[in-house]
Amino acid sequence: MQQKIYDVVVIGSGAGGGTLSSRLATLGADVLVLEGGPHVNTRTDFNTHALPFEFPSRHIPTMRPGKPGFDGERSRGLGGKTMLWNAVALRFSQRDFKGRQHDDVGEDWPLDYADMAPYYDRVEREVGVCANYDHLEDLPDGVFLPPVPMKCTDIAIQKGAAKLGVKVIHVRKATLSRSRGVRPACHFCGNCMAGCDVVAKYNSYDVQMVPALKTGKLTLRGNSVVYELGVTDEARVSEVRYFDRETRAEGAVQGRVVVVACACAQSVALLLMSKSSQFPNGLANSSGQLGCNFIPHITAGFELFLDDFIGKPSENDEGFLDHAYIPSFVHDQKRDYARSFGIQFGYHNRRAAGWARSIQGMGKSYKEAIKARYPAYMTFSPYQEMLPNDDSYIDLDYEHPDEYGLPRARRHWKLSEMDMKLHNDMKRRCLDILEASGAQIHSISEEPSTNHEIGGCRMGSDPRSSILDATCRAHDVPNLYVVDASVFPSSSEKNPTLTIMALASRTADFIADRLQKKEV
């Protein structure tokens, strides 16, 4: 029997793979999604409402007893990281897409905000984003559900920041502030990143793929760890090779088009692992740029106590974690560095008080000091854009293979002098805002750290300096696409997921068009 050839084989089922595969199935393409992790039942499998004292070690496992998933990079589960994300959904602006034009360094995207706007509209309508219409040029408004009120502690920061001319806005999240179809509105239990069991928070599986399954055009295959893409003499992906995560049985599938959406570093790793005589340094890597230009978000962290709330009665202010955001405000100011930062704050929940160990003293006064500070505790984390440099890249570690015997993706990053200038100014400005808000600083991160993996497989108009074209198609391999944050030529300081989704939706349209015109 001849093996079925799918129109599109998608590897990965998160924000990128979920958005793209559901869109293509809805447009009538025959789509297979391969996900390395198991099928996770959102309603029953996560420890969403567990509390630490239910466990002797006080550590709350992600999954409920006996439920597999999310125990490693190759075995997250259907829905990928959207199952456990914090749902912050920000549009990039024209400045973000054209950083080089704005600051004269870094790299521009091969597209403009105007190209992306309709796709942002589409995904916002599809998944539901609650936000306020703020009319900011640098953080474009979209199609919004009503915002959720700020927390009392947010208003203290808002008043403090206002003294410095800094604006605090409502957070923008892909979480429902009112019910939509089968999804209820958020019930503010404060456990968003423990898996939202009612799907008030967007995840790609329940929100996009489950409805798309009704078309009969979408096939999901979990526990299928893809380790290699085979390539023909004509530089086309011929076959997607995988093994079953549990039985290790090997298999291969074919698609007219193959889309890699394994989340930044894993997508880069899969292409690097796919070596052939034509592409000895990794698939679609004639430029030698695969893995280069790794530009994760760089963060700092503050813990603080707000004076106004010390000693106040404890209230339930869990909400859906952070309810406010400080958008970039330095990008139009005179400064001695390029790019900018935004600030997320108050995204902790009160299920833990890890800071208690570093309050001074012991005995009754120690206990009282912790109780008094508990309602006043807040986290504060600015996120900055970093510029690409030669010391920041993803490669493969063959020396220390993972449990499946596959090389691990290894991340290297180093901040340039310019990045450090931004980092230090960012921390200073955070301290200014906190001081103006009446905050006692409890801790400050000493070293920069990373979050939101971005870059490594960037899009661009020049095949010598990029892997993909403006439609996310590989310059070298005409039936290969990548849709996740690895494709971003610059990171912005804004959270990447909504842009991953908009790009994936846009790429889905290009693929559907090419399939229809029989160009693939």
Place this chain on the structure above:
Amino acid sequence: MASYSSDRRRVLKLFGAISATCTFPFAGEELYGQTAHEHANFVPQSQGRFLNDADFKTVARIADLIIPPTETPGAIQAGVPEYIDLVISRDENQQALLADGLRWLDVQAKEQSADRFLELDERSQLAILEPLCAAADAEKPHARTVQFFALLKRLTADGYYTSKIGLIDELGYKGNAVRTSYPECVHEH
């Protein structure tokens, strides 16, 4: 624990009430809603105690001096010694640090003509521990005795404030609840 379970049942009832009273147009099998956690996660401590009786008692005493009973129970009643025992059982470096520290405490006790730290009165026990606490609070502890105290303070704080007594009775945690909307702030700022 028993009262928490009944709280949990109340929470689940509330979920039930919401899905019954809120009007979802597509109510039925497809509706995403809270699923009852019939069997809660309480995992029984499967292993026996790691520390010997004497050491366990001393650790428990120190934990209760760090977080004493006040209007709310202290570390011992909150099960902190059992938590410390579990954590220590998994880390050889911590075991060595604890053993050295406990031995040192008994040496201190002997200088005050007691056989063991546990036999000292509270004031004498605090006179030994409080300087260690002050040293542990003052940046990175280098002396091994200070590291020993820092370890016990860290584990006591972690264990107490993740216990039901610490988190709910003492701190007043009220989250993990179901609300139909998030309230506007009514405080004066």
